[in-house]
Amino acid sequence: MDYLSAQLEDLLAGKRENVDRDLIERFVAGYDVHIAIEEPLFELGESI
Structure with missing residues (x-):
């Protein structure tokens, strides 16, 4: 169980x-x- 969600x-x-x-x-x-991982992927998607 996700402890943060539970709390x-x-x-x-x-x-x-x-x-x-x-x-x-x-x-x-x-x-x-x-x-840090998602931002470059988002920018790559916009350039396509």
Whole structure:
């Protein structure tokens, strides 16, 4: 199970008051890697 999603669902349901900072930091780091890969592919697609 995706721990970040579970914590966000609990937050929205009022079962939590916060989300683990480590999970947020790992999500942001993963997103940075994703964007670094996706942006050049997006630009390549526009040039075709």
